[in-house]
Amino acid sequence: MKKLLSGTLGVVLGTALAGLxxxxxxxxxxxxxxxxIGTPFxxxxxxxxxxxxxxxxxxREDQATxxxxxxARVFRPEAVTYDAAGKPSFAQAFSAGKxxxxxxxxxxxxxxxxxxxxxxxxxxxxxxxxxxxxxxMMFNGDNVFRRRTTDIRVSQPFTTSAEIASFxxxxxxxxxxxxxxxxxGIEPTMTSDGRLLIWxxxxxxxGGIDHMMYAYNPTPCAATGWSTPRPLSMMFNDPNAxxxxxxxxxxxxxxxxxxxxxxxxxxALVRGAYAWVDHEGRNLLYIAVTYTDGARREAxxxxxxxxxxxxxxxxxxxxxxxxxxxxxxxxxxxxxxxQERLPSQSFPPGQSNAAHYLPVTxxxxxxxxxxxxxxxxxxxxxxxxxxxxxxLFLPMNELVTRAGAYDxxxxxxxxxxxxxxxxxGGASISPGNALTRSSPDSLWQPHGKGKALVVPGGxxxxxxxxDPSGTVPGVxALVRGxxxxxxxxxxxxxxxxxxxxxPYRYLMHxxxxxxxxxxxxxxxxxxxxxxxxxxxxxxGPVLPVGQWSHLAYTWDGTTGVFHEYLxxxxxxxxxxVAPGTARLGTGTLSIGAGANLDTQRCPxxxxxxxxxxxxxxRIFTHARSNRSxxxxxxxxxxxxxxxxxxxxxxxxxMSAQAPACNGTSALNSAACLSAMHRxxxxxGASDALANSTNTWNxxxxxxxxxxxxxxxxxxxxxxATDLTVACAPIQHESVAVTFEELARIHxxxxxxxxxxxxxxxxxxHRFCNSQGWTTGQVFEVTSRPxxxxxxxxxxxxxxxxxxxxxxxxxxYTAPGSRLEVSQWCRTQGYGAGVVQELPSATKAHVHCxxxxxxxxxxxxx
Numbered sequence: 126m127k128k129l130l131s132g133t134l135g136v137v138l139g140t141a142l143a144g145l146x147x148x149x150x151x152x153x154x155x156x157x158x159x160x161x162i163g164t165p166f167x168x169x170x171x172x173x174x175x176x177x178x179x180x181x182x183x184x185r186e187d188q189a190t191x192x193x194x195x196x197a198r199v200f201r202p203e204a205v206t207y208d209a210a211g212k213p214s215f216a217q218a219f220s221a222g223k224x225x226x227x228x229x230x231x232x233x234x235x236x237x238x239x240x241x242x243x244x245x246x247x248x249x250x251x252x253x254x255x256x257x258x259x260x261x262m263m264f265n266g267d268n269v270f271r272r273r274t275t276d277i278r279v280s281q282p283f284t285t286s287a288e289i290a291s292f293x294x295x296x297x298x299x300x301x302x303x304x305x306x307x308x309x310g311i312e313p314t315m316t317s318d319g320r321l322l323i324w325x326x327x328x329x330x331x332g333g334i335d336h337m338m339y340a341y342n343p344t345p346c347a348a349t350g351w352s353t354p355r356p357l358s359m360m361f362n363d364p365n366a367x368x369x370x371x372x373x374x375x376x377x378x379x380x381x382x383x384x385x386x387x388x389x390x391x392x393a394l395v396r397g398a399y400a401w402v403d404h405e406g407r408n409l410l411y412i413a414v415t416y417t418d419g420a421r422r423e424a425x426x427x428x429x430x431x432x433x434x435x436x437x438x439x440x441x442x443x444x445x446x447x448x449x450x451x452x453x454x455x456x457x458x459x460x461x462x463x464q465e466r467l468p469s470q471s472f473p474p475g476q477s478n479a480a481h482y483l484p485v486t487x488x489x490x491x492x493x494x495x496x497x498x499x500x501x502x503x504x505x506x507x508x509x510x511x512x513x514x515x516x517l518f519l520p521m522n523e524l525v526t527r528a529g530a531y532d533x534x535x536x537x538x539x540x541x542x543x544x545x546x547x548x549x550g551g552a553s554i555s556p557g558n559a560l561t562r563s564s565p566d567s568l569w570q571p572h573g574k575g576k577a578l579v580v581p582g583g584x585x586x587x588x589x590x591x592d593p594s595g596t597v598p599g600v601x602a603l604v605r606g607x608x609x610x611x612x613x614x615x616x617x618x619x620x621x622x623x624x625x626x627x628p629y630r631y632l633m634h635x636x637x638x639x640x641x642x643x644x645x646x647x648x649x650x651x652x653x654x655x656x657x658x659x660x661x662x663x664x665g666p667v668l669p670v671g672q673w674s675h676l677a678y679t680w681d682g683t684t685g686v687f688h689e690y691l692x693x694x695x696x697x698x699x700x701x702v703a704p705g706t707a708r709l710g711t712g713t714l715s716i717g718a719g720a721n722l723d724t725q726r727c728p729x730x731x732x733x734x735x736x737x738x739x740x741x742x743r744i745f746t747h748a749r750s751n752r753s754x755x756x757x758x759x760x761x762x763x764x765x766x767x768x769x770x771x772x773x774x775x776x777x778x779m780s781a782q783a784p785a786c787n788g789t790s791a792l793n794s795a796a797c798l799s800a801m802h803r804x805x806x807x808x809g810a811s812d813a814l815a816n817s818t819n820t821w822n823x824x825x826x827x828x829x830x831x832x833x834x835x836x837x838x839x840x841x842x843x844x845a846t847d848l849t850v851a852c853a854p855i856q857h858e859s860v861a862v863t864f865e866e867l868a869r870i871h872x873x874x875x876x877x878x879x880x881x882x883x884x885x886x887x888x889x890h891r892f893c894n895s896q897g898w899t900t901g902q903v904f905e906v907t908s909r910p911x912x913x914x915x916x917x918x919x920x921x922x923x924x925x926x927x928x929x930x931x932x933x934x935x936x937y938t939a940p941g942s943r944l945e946v947s948q949w950c951r952t953q954g955y956g957a958g959v960v961q962e963l964p965s966a967t968k969a970h971v972h973c974x975x976x977x978x979x980x981x982x983x984x985x986x
Contacts, residue, residue, distance in 0.1 A: 154487040155211045155568035156759050157504040159558060159575060161442040164215040164495065164502050166198060170233030170454050171497035172258075173200070175241045175317045175404060176472035177458025178287075179254055179277055180219070182497045183232055191264045193231040197277050197292040198222035200495075202462045202481045204285040210568045213485055215502060223289040229271075229297065230264030233312040233399075233454065237272070237346040241317040241404075242869060244472065245279075251290060252282035257346045258294065259322070261311045268332040270300040270308045270324070272348055283473050298348040302340065306330065308354055310338055312454075317404035317865065319345030321371055323357065325398045328390035330354045335421065337395040337411060341368045356394045357409065358386035370875060371406030372430035379435045380527035383543035395428070395436070396529035397421060399453045403492070405865055407431055407908060408507070410494070412452055413438065413525050422451035424525050431490070431507040431908045433541045436527075440520035440575030443494065443503040446557035447523065447531070447576075453498035458483070460863065460909070462493065467860055467896065488756045490861075490908040507908050509757065513784050514608075515540035516599040516709075517588065517744040519716070522576035523554050536578070536586065542597065550584025550722050550734075560738055561612075563760055564672055571673045571692045572760045573612045573740035580717035582736045583724030588714040590635070598746040598784075603706040605682030605986040606747035606775060607653065609639070610675070610757060615737040617671035620645065626729030631719040632739065638709035640719075641678075643735055651678045651689065656705035665698065666691050673740075675758035681748040682706055683775030683986045688748075693755035693763030695770055709744075716742060747781050748773055750807065777808050779848055779984045787984050789843040792940035793881050795906055797848075801838025802904040802913075804982050805852035837904040837913035839957040839976075841947045843940070847983050851947065851957030851976035857915040858896060864910060867892065877906045881938055883963055885910070890961040900972045902959055917972035919953055922964050928971075937969055946971055 168182020178200050185194035199220040206214045237257040238244050245252040254277040262269050274295030281287050300308045310326025311334060322340050327333030330353075337357035342350050352365060360374035368374050378386040378395060387393045397411035398421040408429030413436070416422035425443045428436045438444070443452070461472060464482035468475050484491040489508015496503070512518075518539040524532040533554060538544040548554070554576050555561070561573030578586050595601035613632065620628070623645060632649065633641040642650045648664035668674045677690040685704030689696045713720065718734035725733055743757070751770035755763040779786040782803040785796035837853040867874040870891045873884025880903050893901030893914035900920075905911040926933045928949050931941030937960045950958030950973035957979070962970040 153211070153762065153764060154485050156486045156488065157212070157484070157568075158441045158486055158491075158506050159561060159572065159759060160212065160568065161445050162213065162215065162502045164219065164500055166200075166215075166219045166495060166497060167500040168196065168454075168497040170312065171456065172234050172236050172314075173456045173458065173495065174236050174244055174254060174256065175238055176244045177461045178472065179279070180495070180497075181234060181236075181258070181277075183234070184224070186232070188264060191228055191230040193227050194224050195227060195231070195234075195292075196222045196224045197289045199279055199287040199289060200458075201285055201287050202478070202483065203283065205481045205483070207485075211485060212568060213483070213502070217285070220288045223292045225292050225294060227294055230262045231260045232263050234258050234260040235313040235315045235322075237315050237319045238317065239319060239345050241319070245282075247282075250280075252279040253277075254279070259300070259313045259315065261313065261324075263311050266332060268309045268311050268326070268334070270310065270313060270322075271297045272300060272346070273297050283476060300351060301349045302351045302353050304353065306353070308340060308351055310334065310354075312399055314400045314402045316371065316402055316406040320367065321402065321406050322351065323400050323402050323409060325400065326354060328354075328356055328394065335396055335398070337397045337400060337409065341365055343367050356387065356390060356392075358392070358395050359388055359390070362388055372876065373402075373406050373409060375430065376434040378428055381436050381438065381524055381537035382527065382545055383435075384527045386527065393527050397426070399455070401454070401456050403429075403457070404459045405863060410455055413529050414531055415529070416451050417448060418451070420451075421529065422453060423448060424523070424531070425452050425455065426525065427505065432510055435541065436525065437510065437539065438522060438525040438537070439505055440522040441503070441505060442558070442575075443496075443505060444522070444558075444575065449557070450499060452496070455494045455496045455503075457492050457494045460861065463861070465861065469895065470862070470866065510539055511907070512745065514745040514747045515743070516542070516597075516746050517544055517714075517742065519546050519586070519588070519742040520575065521554060521578040521586075521740050521742070538588070544588045544590060546586045546588050546716070548584070549587055550718070551581050552584035552586055552717060553579050555579050555738070560614075561673070561740055568760060569762050570760050571612070571675050571758065573614070573673055573738065574759050577612075577614075577738045577740040578717060579738050580735050582726060582734045583718070583722050584734065585718035585722060586716045588716070590709055590711050590714055592711050599708055599744070600711060601708065603708050604746045605706055606680060606781060607682075607707055608677065608679040608745040608747065608749040608754075609633070609641070609651070609743070610677040610749075610754060611742040612673055612675050612740040612759070613649075613668070613737065614673045615643065615647065615668060615670045615735075619670055619736045620647065623727035626727075627731045628727045628729060628733055629731040630728060630733040630735045631715065631717070632735050633714070633716050633742075634719045635709045635714040636712060636720065638707075638714075649676060653680055653707055655680070655682070655685075655703040655707050658703075660687075660701050660703045662687060662689060662700050663698070665689055666696055673760075675761055677749070677754045677758070679748040679754075679773075680707070681773040681775035683778070684773050686748075686773040686775075688751070688773070690751065690754050690758075693751070693758035693761035694766045695751060748776055750776060772807055775986060777804055777982050778986050779804070779982055781986065788845070789848075789940050792840050792843065792848075792943055793938045795877060795880050797840075798838075798881065798903065799905050801840070801848075801850050802836045804850060805838040805977075806836050808980065836911075837902045837915070839902075839947060839959055840940075840943050841951075841957050841979060843944060846985070847981045849979060849981045851979045853902070853913055853977065854915045854974060855977045857913055858893075858898060859904075860896075860912050860914065862892060862910055862912055867910065877910070880906050880910060883937055883960070886960060887962050900959065900961060900974065915974065917958075917974040919950070919955060919971075919973040920961075921971060922968045923949065923971045925967055925969060928969065932969065935966075937963070950974075
């Protein structure tokens with residue numbers, strides 16, 4: 126189930142499940158973001174086709190004859206198996222393959238398909254792939270890019286026996302710019318549309334390397350007509366409209382510290398190597414730090430729209446150790462093997478991924494990445510990086526500077542606020558991921574992620590919470606909700622010899638804001654300053670020493686309710702109630718100690734320093750739900766409990782679901798689409814279940830691999846303070862698509878900037894029609910759009926003047942028009958409605974439906 130919700134269902138589900146024996150939740154899937162898995166695919170430079178089924182890699186080079194041997198192998202997802210814990214095995218997933226010898230000095234390569242929606246043709250039972258291959262002549266240092274035709278034929282395609290039947294290449298053509306110049310560099314990668322080329326090169330385009338460069342061509346896969354090469358960080362100021370269609374180009378790129386990368390050819394540019402750009406040009410994967418051999422072969426990093434255009438040194442499996450092995454080439458199949466993907470979206474159309482799927486990690490939008498030099502498979506979760514309520518997110522891994530070097534004295538803040546953490550005393554970042562694994566090593570035991578903060582006592586990580594404007598929620602500005610999450614592993618001997626006094630220790634401390642204390646009893650106590658008064662929750666459950674636990678605390682200022690979670694499950698202790706407002710305030714937040722860095726092994730008088738490891742510290746400016754906490758508690762098997770935990774009332778506020786959904790004027794925003802769906806999926810699902818006459822089918826929808834019921838929300842009425850939302854019918858299909866797919870259906874729906882437009886509404890409608898549903902609506906955008914398909918009872922063309930005065934102006938996306946459409950449907954005996962198409966200049970094609978539930982929610986707390 127994709128983690129799209131910030132809430133859960135409530136005790137109604139638990140009661141219903143108890144009354145229905147034999148109810149089984151959909152099979153759980155572990156998180157693999159901290160697990161590197163070996164594969165039989167090994168090569169030097171490599172690339173994979175847009176459908177993810179053909180891998181071509183360089184396996185041999187002869188310097189004397191400038192001959193390179195390429196091997197083509199079939200990736201067979203049908204042959205992926207899973208052990209009892211859900212971990213995949215790729216032992217039989219790659220075919221033996223066939224080789225071809227090519228001349229003139231080839232190493233890395235990129236596929237380019239002129240028709241990416243049809244990457245192959247079937248001929249007499251053989252799948253025929255005929256892409257171009259782009260590569261660089263690099264043996265003699267010229268580093269000139271070329272292209273050649275390729276013919277790869279697969280026998281018994283899309284089966285466990287699929288194999289390369291033949292592999293041939295055609296003549297070379299040199300790539301040239303609009304001025305006739307050659308394009309020089311190494312390690313090319315391309316978007317699936319064949320128009321954006323990215324590589325390792327130099328601003329002068331003289332054959333030098335160590336910088337991320339790009340060029341654009343309006344003609345896919347062409348040999349000529351490429352734009353003059355520019356540094357990657359200059360995409361945002363490129364005047365070419367074609368370049369601007371890629372999300373990578375929408376904003377200025379920043380380093381992990383918040384410093385801008387350069388906007389000229391002589392500025393502080395993105396240094397990197399071995400790049401892979403995702404299919405839609407949203408993000409670029411690259412290697413950021415030099416290895417022991419002096420080449421950039423460490424710190425696999427990501428930058429783009431899903432990292433808030435900030436360089437993200439990935440904390441997790443793909444960077445297992447700081448300097449373990451050289452990391453070179455990675456590529457991914459994007460969403461092609463996703464379990465939830467509809468068969469009609471698959472290659473080949475009609476084939477289901479239900480039993481053989483990637484990625485395994487079942488949270489947000491997860492990249493599945495195969496390495497060739499490393500012969501491994503890794504998963505990277507993008508969704509955790511873009512939470513709009515993040516106040517602080519410390520992954521506790523090494524910081525990579527703008528110049529492309531490790532800084533072992535700091536860790537980045539991934540919240541987008543750049544509250545960079547600084548190590549003080551003897552604190553350190555673990556050099557490898559072994560520390561954050563569970564003991565015993567299990568995917569289903571709580572553990573940290575990637576690297577971790579190690580505090581041996583008398584040391585800490587400090588964060589300066591600066592807010593000169595007094596407007597940062599939770600720092601200078603007051604909030605009505607707060608959540609704190611982290612993973613912790615106390616040293617096994619943390620209490621050894623501590624037999625007198627009250628040797629409590631700080632896990633976290635912000636004077637005047639909050640403190641989290643590790644008690645002598647191995648319990649943890651959370652305290653928050655609410656309305657200027659410190660509210661203490663008292664000691665929680667006893668934590669095991671020498672093992673990882675995930676702790677989370679939420680506070681809903683509207684109701685005053687606190688919740689405490691251990692390993693993603695509520696502790697159900699009786700806690701204080703304190704409605705009001707809170708903020709941490711400016712100044713130093715200390716993690717692992719208090720402000721005084723007490724070095725005593727046994728702090729007799731308390732206020733001591735923690736001894737152990739701390740990881741994944743996250744602070745949010747709202748009360749998170751149990752479901753959201755469970756999804757980020759790595760290794761915790763908590764889903765069944767989480768889905769039954771009742772959210773607090775303060776969560777059912779539009780701006781508590783998406784901050785920008787704060788009034789009627791925002792109804793045409795992506796924020797309100799998201800807020801309405803999240804309210805429907807939480808409270809709407811619970812209310813619908815309580816009133817449903819079809820309880821069994823409702824429960825099946827709730828506990829399946831699909832997201833819960835009533836994901837799409839439609840506005841019905843709005844006042845200055847409240848929004849009445851109609852939640853889509855219980856019976857529906859919730860599907861992740863891509864803008865690439867939607868744009869093929871309706872050309873105007875190209876990216877999230879137009880997600881509320883009539884173009885995207887029409888695309889969603891037509892997509893859902895193709896799946897057998899009458900009505901479609903985009904209800905959320907993460908790194909891609911999500912469409913809810915359902916059936917409406919009335920579908921008719923309506924004159925815009927009949928709908929109302931706002932609709933009569935012709936803008937059906939206007940907040941007033943959306944409300945008028947629902948009101949018109951109510952006059953027809955339905956609960957709400959949406960416009961799906963525009964059949965003429967004066968008419969709208971309206972769909973009216975009966976909601977699962979209709980309820981008012983406030984815009985603001």
